[in-house]
Amino acid sequence: MSNNLEKIGFNKSVQSSVCPETLEQYDLARVVAVHKESYTISNGESDILAELVGKLIFSASSPTDYPAVGDWVFVNFYDENTFAIIHEVAYRKSLLKRKAPGKKVDFQLIAANIDVAFIVQSLNENFNLRRLERYLVMVNESNIQPIVLLSKSDLLASEDIADKINDIQEVMPDLQVIPFSNENESGLDSVREIMQPGLTYCLLGSSGVGKTTLINNLIGQSTYKTKTVSKKESKGRHVTTHRQLTKLDCGAMVIDTPGMRELGNFSVDTGIEETFSEIMALAEKCQFNDCTHVKEKGCAVLDAVDKDLLSIDRYHNYLKMSKESTYNEMSYLEKRKKDRQFGKHCKTVMKHKKSQR
Helix, strand or coil, X not given: CCHHHHCCCXXXXXXXXXXXXXXXXXXXXXXXXXXXXXEEEECXXXXXXXXXXHHHHHHCCCHHHXXXXXXXXXXXXXXXXXXXXXEEECCCCCEEEEECCCCCCCEEEEEECCCXXXXXXXXXXXXXXXHHHHHHHHHHHXXXXXXXXEECHHHCCXXXXXXXXXXXXXXXXXXXXXXXXXXXXXXXXXXXXXXXXXCEXXXXXXCCCCHHHHHHHXXXXXXXXXXXXXXXXXXXXXXXXXXXXXXXXXXXXXXXXXXXXXXXXCCCHHHHHHHCHHHHHHHCXXXXXXXCCCXXXXXXXXXXXXXXXXXXXXXXXXXXXXXXXXXXXXXXXXXXXXXXXXXXXXXXXXXXXXXXX
């Protein structure tokens, strides 16, 4: 395997998952950007425009069947490696996804093969523990290490920043939290020290928290555009419109993502259990195995809320996300069932037409 691929994250784990016979027919590349009807992939040496083979498009039954930024894909190169056709999505160590925005009940892919997710919140009105819990559910579900970055630390006194960090670690004591400022660059060295060669990092957060400016600071130049906003909102608002993987001089790779106004989850049982681990521990002490933690007698979770041992806001967020996940999953399964029925109907109609010829 080419040493160039190691520059973009290829390692023994990826190699062990790739079938040698497949590599006799295709080359391996990594998706670095997703556009509306095309992709940019990298062979470790250059970025190349790519499109999907028709078979992959027509056989896809869900958005998760399509490549995401960070994916390894099997490709054929053409025209002296200036164009490529993607035939198959290869190894996936992890896949970040969420419910598609709006009423559509389906997955939206964010990024694949992420090692560490930087969840960015700014130390102004954007700071929100309940939103942070939503990001953690998504990240924990994908078995990705979360680290919280608190931007715009120049806006608050050190005592106030310590209070914010304490608020987070009171309910999530094992979570690593790093405050930083894009303005005076305090804390940026702490972020740089975390990032290891060969690992892939992803930036998650709302618009305007400083994700893109952070990447520019890590790169050392203004590679990606930001736009200024009012002093009240503070500093730069990003204009990221698509996800893109960038390789840093230190050898780490980082993916910027557009800000997310909606963060719906479904099929996230593991993520909820890991994010609300203390509630899971309390649930084991409930009188009934099927306790819903809403009104049952002998509910250890409700007892902890009544005794102020569990934050009522955290409890309500747990219930809200659990119900939302269950509802979205049921709706998704019903949608898939209807899609399969429609597909079968189309095949029957086509067979009938052929028999009439």
